Amino acid sequence: MTGFLIQRLLQAIVIMAVMSVIVFAGVYAIGNPLEVLLPPEAPQDIRDAVIKRFGLDRPLWEQYGLYIYNLFQGDLGRSYIYNEPVLQLIFGRLPATIELVLTSVIGALVIGVPLGIWAGYRPNAFSSRAIMAVSILGFSVPTFWIGLILILTFAVNLGWLPSGGRGDTVEVLGVAWSVFTLDGWSHLILPATNLALFKLAIMIRLARAGTREVMLSDTVKFARAAGISEGTIIRRHVLKLISIPIATVFGLELGSTLAFAVVTETIFAWPGVGKLIIDSIQNLDRPVMMAYLILTAGLFVTINLVVDLVYALLDPRLRRRAAP
Amino acid sequence: MTILTVDNLVTQFFTRSGVVTAVDGVSFDIKRGEIVGLVGESGSGKSVTGFSLLGLVDQPGRVTSGSIRLGGEELVGKSDRDMRAIRGARIAMVFQDPLMTLNPVITIGAQMRLAIRAHGAVSRRAADERAAEFLTKVGIREARARLSAYPHEFSGGMRQRVAIAIALLLGSELIVADEPTTALDVSIQAQILDEVRELAAESGTALLWISHDLAVVASLASRVLVMYRGKIVETGPTSKVLAAPQHAYTAGLLASLPAMATPGTPLSVFRPETMTVERPEPVALPPSPSAGQPFVTVTNAVKHFVPSRTLGDKIAAKITANPGQPTVKAVDGVSLTIAKGETLGLVGESGSGKSTLGRMIAGILAPTSGTVTMDGAPVMEGGRKAGTRIQTVFQDPFASLDPRMRVGDIVAEGPLAHGLTNKSDRVAYVAGHLSRAGLDPGLATRFPHQFSGGQRQRIAIARALAMQPEVLVCDEPVSSLDVSIQAQIINLFLELKRDLNLTILFISHDLSVVRHLSDRIAIMLNGRIVEEGITETVYETPQDDYTKRLLAAVPKLSAAA
Structure with missing residues (x-):
């Protein structure tokens, strides 16, 4: 197990190194930031001064080296557009995305797994068929369209909930959060629902498939033969046996939602990092793009590492590798 | 009462x-x-x-x-x-496979507690005490400490003891x-x-x-x-x-057992359609060829499985001073010979290395050191199996046949690739080998799932025979079959021995099947051969302690009679 974790850490370092090269080269390839930074009629001497200031005259590898050097100093550069340190910019927006994503992913888990277990436990019941039909909708209807329908129904027609923005926020640990105010929740609930639907469908399907398989296993038959009640069998046996694929997908979904909640954030005017990255791509704001992509890669690597640790917690057979 | x-x-x-x-x-x-x-x-x-x-x-x-x-x-x-x-x-129940019945992700103690508390509120302490008491009863030492162990930390036999303890828990x-x-x-x-x-x-x-x-x-x-x-x-x-069985079926079952017949004679076969037992005519087998020249020679073969170590594992081993998974010495220095036309029975319990040795002889697995030769030439060349003169029949006919291929294609695949037949002759070629293995050649267009276990094993045998082998390596070929089907397949092997002068390595854990078919047997334990000799000599006068224990452990029909 220890060896496995060390191996994973080494892999993570390699992945981050390769990722930074690809991102740097890729961002370099798309457009010249001078066109955004300067008006078309700017004179040549100002042009030269700006080029020199941002180091754009140096060879690519030198620019890359400087970038990595600064990165290790904790300096990811300043945004061309906002003229603010990039880190400050991203971390200012991150809490909004984190609370939106965690609410939706955890909501999907807490609602989806029990529904999926029920659908797997009673595959022929009407309620199970209804759950599965809804989950197909969650898969097949595009997110943006559901978002629009939610706004149309709850904000425009019924007028129950606001259609966008974060609402009131409270400072906790020096960061602004919406989840701790009632008004914040009223703003959060629609985008979180919108983001959760797809994940909910996946959780339902995973839990259902796992439950159907486990219910037919000898483990469950043996537990029944010992007179253990169905409720206990599901809580103590089934839930633990189906948890590994769920943990895997939960980790992947968490990462991809954090990185790509863009569509939902745009529709609900949610001021998270998704909106920031879209703006920075449009404005060719290189430092923001770079920092965002590298942070995203780091996020995925970290989540995968945590998922591996969770595996070992869930399945004692994987811990065995540590034993001599 | x-x-x-x-x-x-x-x-x-x-x-x-x-x-x-x-x-x-x-x-x-x-x-x-x-x-x-x-x-x-x-x-x-x-x-x-x-x-x-x-x-x-x-x-x-x-x-x-x-x-x-x-x-x-x-x-x-x-x-x-x-x-x-x-x-x-x-009423409690114990199942066949303790690997499948105990939940792998919950401790033994927790599983036993669940069973106790299903029938009344019992404190954790009292439940643990009761669980430990019953684990001790079924022969598990230091039961109290073992409650926090997971099923995979027990051997197969121990796991079944735990299952029995759970069945006994509430009297x-x-x-x-x-x-x-x-x-x-x-x-x-x-x-x-x-x-x-x-x-x-x-x-x-x-x-x-x-x-x-x-x-x-x-x-x-x-x-x-x-x-x-x-x-x-x-x-x-x-x-x-x-x-004195009264019913034809009971009589048929008993007559199908190799242990009830003279070794080397065809077994009686029960026909469920007519509810009768068929007693085949004894066939004259050629005199035991064991004294002949060695045909297959294994010299000091060793197979060690070294666990693959990543860079991370190596670093971890250095830091924690824990060497990690040890090398598995599956086969640890084996020498043996098989004469032309001889059947060598290879007997051992799970983990003894018998299948690994079989795969080395079949040319599927390269030895770590030592050599395996057939007719003077190595069975592997450049890391690959050399030639087609050795063929294999595996244990599980459900896993060893491609479910998406027709039976005729399964049998013809190898011969076509090696030029033993051609496109125009293949139907007749396949038909010949299917009937040799006792199958209706008209079934060649069907898929494996349309056959029973015994018929599938016949298909696997036909596939091996179609390569015109001189040596057949059979790894537990009758272990997954019912007794009456097993008798038919054993009879098929006897016919093949007589008609084709095949050299056979017959691997099995079932001592009575091996005794029935083999001229000579070798007994394996922990990667080594502990005893080897003419079958009847070994069965009648075993020399090695392990062989004696093994033979004594076999349940005998006569025990009750």
């Missing part, structure tokens, strides 16, 4: 293609402390009978009529809630044991049979022992029920039934 009376029990499955009657009017009773054997082949309804007693028949099946009375109380028609109070407390009057020793090695099986006999006598618990293995039942049960196609066709004291 009778504790269980089953009267005219009928269990049916309501499938889409119609009603299947798995248990068809079964009646029997069991007395307190009695061990009753329930014997039958796969599909006879013996397991469904066991599940019916606990009210645990899977959907779409259910008990449709009859009665099951436990101490005078009728169980048929009881609600699931009422049945749950009986399961585990008054059940009856334990239904469904093939509980089938997945275990003979020596472990012998220990568990002894322990079960003692436990039953000590606690007064009655046992319904379901098994396909007549010898196991003979060594354990005082009374036996023989089941065939959902009905009990014969019942009586074990010794009487085995010595």
Whole structure:
């Protein structure tokens, strides 16, 4: 197990190194930031001064080296557009995305797994068929369209909930959060629902498939033969046996939602990092793009590492590798 | 005192293609402390009978009529809630595969606590004490500490002991044991049979022992029920039934056993269509070729499996001073020879290295050191199997045949690739080899799933024969088959030996099958051969201690007679 974790850490370092090269080269390839930074009629001497200031005259590898050097100093550069340190910019927006994503992913888990277990436990019941039909909708209807329908129904027609923005926020640990105010929740609930639907469908399907398989296993038959009640069998046996694929997908979904909640954030005017990255791509704001992509890669690597640790917690057979 | 009376029990499955009657009017009773054997082949309804007693028949099946009375109380028609109070407390069950029955992600202690608390509120402390007490009873040392262990930290035999302990926990009057020793090695099986006999006598618990293995039942049960196609066709004291079977099916089952026949003679085959036993004419086998020149030669073969170590593993080993997984010495210095036309039986328990040795001889696996040659030439060249003169038949005919290929294509694939036949001759070529293996050549266009286990093993044999091999490596080829089918396949091997002068390495854990087919046998333990010699000599006068123990552990039909 220890060896496995060390191996994973080494892999993570390699992945981050390769990722930074690809991102740097890729961002370099798309457009010249001078066109955004300067008006078309700017004179040549100002042009030269700006080029020199941002180091754009140096060879690519030198620019890359400087970038990595600064990165290790904790300096990811300043945004061309906002003229603010990039880190400050991203971390200012991150809490909004984190609370939106965690609410939706955890909501999907807490609602989806029990529904999926029920659908797997009673595959022929009407309620199970209804759950599965809804989950197909969650898969097949595009997110943006559901978002629009939610706004149309709850904000425009019924007028129950606001259609966008974060609402009131409270400072906790020096960061602004919406989840701790009632008004914040009223703003959060629609985008979180919108983001959760797809994940909910996946959780339902995973839990259902796992439950159907486990219910037919000898483990469950043996537990029944010992007179253990169905409720206990599901809580103590089934839930633990189906948890590994769920943990895997939960980790992947968490990462991809954090990185790509863009569509939902745009529709609900949610001021998270998704909106920031879209703006920075449009404005060719290189430092923001770079920092965002590298942070995203780091996020995925970290989540995968945590998922591996969770595996070992869930399945004692994987811990065995540590034993001599 | 009778504790269980089953009267005219009928269990049916309501499938889409119609009603299947798995248990068809079964009646029997069991007395307190009695061990009753329930014997039958796969599909006879013996397991469904066991599940019916606990009210645990899977959907779409259910008990449709009859009665099951436990101490005078009728169980048929009881609600699931009422049945749950009986399961585990008054009737318990032990299953075949302890690997599958215990939950791999929950500790043994927690699983035992769940079973205890299912029948009443008990403090954790008291539950643990009770669990440890029963683990000790079934022979698990330091039981208290072992409660926090997970199933994978126990060996197969130990796991089955844990399952038995769970069944005993609440003092059940009856334990239904469904093939509980089938997945275990003979020596472990012998220990568990002894322990079960003692436990039953000590606690007064009655046992319904379901098994396909007549010898196991003979060594354990005082009374036996023989089941065939959902009905009990014969019942009586074990010794009487085995010595003088009244029903044709029982007689057929007994006659099919290699242990009941003279080694090397064709076995009797039971024909269910006519309910008769066919006794084939004895065939004259050529005199034992064991004295001939070595044809296959294994010299000091070693196979070590070194666990693959990543860079991370190496660093971890340095930091924690823990070397990680050790090298597995599967085969650790084996030398043997097989003469032309000879059959060598290779016997050993699980983990002895017999399959690894077989794969090295078949040219599928390269030895770590040492050599394997056939007819003077190495069986592997440049890391690949050399030539087609050695072929293999595997244990599981369900896994070894590609389910998406037609039988004819399966048989023709190798010969076509090696130019042994061509496109225009292939139908006749395949037909010839299918009939050689005892199959109707007209079935060549079907898929493997349309055949029974025994027929599939014939297909696997036909596939091997179609390569025109001189050496056949057979790894447990009859282990997954029912006794009556097993007899047919053994007879097929005898015919092949006689007609084709094949050199055969026959790997098996079943000592009676090996004895029946082999000219010479070798016994493996921990990667080494501990004894080798002419079959009858080894069986009659074993020299090595392990061989003696192994032979003594085999349950014998005569034990009860």
